[in-house]
Amino acid sequence: MEFRQLKYFIAVAEAGNMAAAAKRLHVSQPPITRQMQALEADLGVVLLERSHRGIELTAAGHAFLEDARRILELAGRSGDRSRAAARGDVGELSVAYFGTPIYRSLPLLLRAFLTSTPTATVSLTHMTKDEQVEGLLAGTIHVGFSRFFPRHPGIEIVNIAQEDLYLAVHRSQSGKFGKTCKLADLRAVELTLFPRGGRPSFADEVIGLFKHAGIEPRIARVVEDATAALALTMAGAAPSIVPASVAAIRWPDIAFARIVGTRVKVPISCIFRKEKQPPILARFVEHVRRSAKD
Structure with missing residues (x-):
């Protein structure tokens, strides 16, 4: 079963005949006919019946039409969500903190990020500075906040405020x-x-x-x-x-x-991995760098 077959089937069901469906889809009629025959053969049921009034749906056809619409709608949403994830617009940002940045600087930075990326979510975990470095290297957190972090070649430190x-x-x-x-x-x-x-x-x-x-x-x-x-x-x-x-x-x-x-x-400093940044972290790092410039 292919998405193309689902689109063709929905068009035929809504138009009531093959010719009108072909015109709606901007294709010739024979490919639609072949795809409907292949779809019925694949499912092992009759979906469409011809009558003097045109094409009518069987009971199986009515049931399949509902599912076909849901499948294409879900596929569309999945595609949108995948593209949003690739841009860093969705997903959970895992943030660790130690000490006083949690009182002001970190909440303000997270507020700016969530305002511009409302479909993202954030988790907060209290960790010592050494635990934050270990978490970044292990991939269990995305970013950490504190002061006076130990240096590590794989981790970048950005001072976001004085x-x-x-x-x-x-x-x-x-x-x-x-x-x-x-x-x-x-x-x-x-x-x-x-x-x-x-x-x-x-x-x-x-x-x-x-x-x-x-x-x-x-x-x-x-x-x-x-x-x-x-x-x-x-x-x-x-x-x-x-x-x-x-x-x-x-x-x-x-x-x-x-x-x-x-x-x-x-x-006040922010730390994150220099390489292998997931999209949501890359998006957040943009906010971090802008904050550091301000």
């Missing part, structure tokens, strides 16, 4: 720092940093910024993540240093002072 840093203090201490401060203002301040793992980390970068400014930071503790750091600050423990994406969230009893000065920013 974030300001903020000092987070308990609201009762906000008068000491105002709306902005400098690293030098924090020389004698004990600080809570994060994360504890995933080296090199955000904490390592913050310490490096202090040392580049000729300041030895006073570190009270290094905790698991931003939420733990701010929970301690909220409880009245040492102030925390956080990126802008965290400071943009309303935290009870926490005040934020932007840390000003040269080089006082930290990157």
Whole structure:
């Protein structure tokens, strides 16, 4: 059975005679007649009966007409879906993240992608940076987000944003720092940093910024993540240093002072395989590169 036979059969059934069907299909009548005979022989049933009124469908013909229409409709949709998949318009994008990019930069990037590609879907998985690299190489994820990824020859790293840093203090201490401060203002301040793992980390970068400014930071503790750091600050423990994406969230009893000065920013990075990119990843990478330029 061929799609051509289904198209011919539907045309004959709807036109009511071979000549009208041939005219509708822009072919001569003999090929249609031969294809209808071949179709009936293949199915082993009579689909069409000739009468003085033209061609009429048998009971088998009526049943087959419904199926033929559904088959051609499904084939058309399948073709459209296949072409859309080849363009990267459909499918699931598997995204991994670690740390604070999940607060702002990643959701904004995903929103732009899903707005332009509404038939795509996204899955989110929390993974350490090392797990993300392993997942990319194994093909279990498409793309990862964090900061300060380890280098690998098969993986590309794109910095999509540079974030300001903020000092987070308990609201009762906000008068000491105002709306902005400098690293030098924090020389004698004990600080809570994060994360504890995933080296090199955000904490390592913050310490490096202090040392580049000729300041030895006073570190009270290094905790698991931003939420733990701010929970301690909220409880009245040492102030925390956080990126802008965290400071943009309303935290009870926490005040934020932007840390000003040269080089006082930290990157947010995206990683993906350099080769063998499925279409949906290639489509997403276009958004990543545009975001990096902006």
